[in-house]
Amino acid sequence: MNKELHTIALFGGTFDPVHFGHLRMALELRQALGFDEMRLVPSHQPHHRQTPGVSAEHRRQMLALALEGCNELQLDERELDRPGPTFTVDTLEALRGELGDEVSISFCMGLDSLLTLPSWHRWERLLQLAHLVVVTRPGWKLPQRDSGGAHGEVADILARHGGKKADIHAESRGRLVVREQTLLPISATHIRHLIGSGQSPRFLLPAAVLQYIEDNQLYRQVAAGDESSDD
Ligand code: ATP
Numbered sequence: 001m002n003k004e005l006h007t008i009a010l011f012g013g014t015f016d017p018v019h020f021g022h023l024r025m026a027l028e029l030r031q032a033l034g035f036d037e038m039r040l041v042p043s044h045q046p047h048h049r050q051t052p053g054v055s056a057e058h059r060r061q062m063l064a065l066a067l068e069g070c071n072e073l074q075l076d077e078r079e080l081d082r083p084g085p086t087f088t089v090d091t092l093e094a095l096r097g098e099l100g101d102e103v104s105i106s107f108c109m110g111l112d113s114l115l116t117l118p119s120w121h122r123w124e125r126l127l128q129l130a131h132l133v134v135v136t137r138p139g140w141k142l143p144q145r146d147s148g149g150a151h152g153e154v155a156d157i158l159a160r161h162g163g164k165k166a167d168i169h170a171e172s173r174g175r176l177v178v179r180e181q182t183l184l185p186i187s188a189t190h191i192r193h194l195i196g197s198g199q200s201p202r203f204l205l206p207a208a209v210l211q212y213i214e215d216n217q218l219y220r221q222v223a224a225g226d227e228s229s230d231d
Contacts, residue, residue: 019205021186039076092129105130195219
């Protein structure tokens with residue numbers, strides 16, 4: 001029988017600001033897939049989206065407040081400490097170098113992120129370094145092999161690397177595990193928009209995070225790209 005590996009999962013994002021959608025998703029994934037560690041990794045400067053609304057330091061502080069007293073989730077600051085654009089592959093290379101080969105590492109993402117995978121920097125390398133865990137909403141369809149284009153390519157990756165929970169515990173990398181999970185209908189864009197338009201985002205995010213936002217007067221200006229996104 002294979003021995004059980006120590007399992008570490010990473011959940012990346014801008015967390016601008018962190019909210020209950022992120023926190024529930026991370027906790028439920030940890031419980032469902034039995035990870036030993038679940039690390040939230042705020043990105044410094046994601047290359048694939050516009051610059052976040054507030055500084056890396058504010059985002060770090062908000063995450064730290066959100067996770068205070070929570071033993072199940074940890075903050076991993078490695079991307080904030082690194083200057084320049086954030087590439088997932090660099091983060092995984094660094095972590096693999098640090099932890100060696102006998103640890104199972106999983107990088108978690110939503111299905112929307114998976115569909116853009118073929119455009120990620122050195123994406124083929126990702127599965128040589130880690131497992132990918134993809135969260136789909138109930139009822140969502142995975143791409144099919146005859147879809148063509150990027151979706152067809154993703155379907156191929158799924159066919160070649162598809163795995164299940166037990167693989168994450170027996171192997172250190174290389175599997176793509178799909179997990180269906182209900183997501184809370186909360187987005188950081190909506191929270192920024194509420195604050196920018198003078199409304200309260202209370203009950204969408206931890207009270208300590210909201211207090212921090214108020215104390216530091218964050219998100220008072222609605223970002224240009226946010227204005228038409230909600231409501
Ligand atoms: P924005 O609205 O600014 O795009 P966001 O709320 O989607 O932000 P991100 O920091 O971009 O948050 O996302 C980090 C990760 O959290 C992504 O993998 C994303 O798919 C996931 N995520 C975002 N919102 C939710 C939610 N409500 N439930 C579960 N996961 C979520």
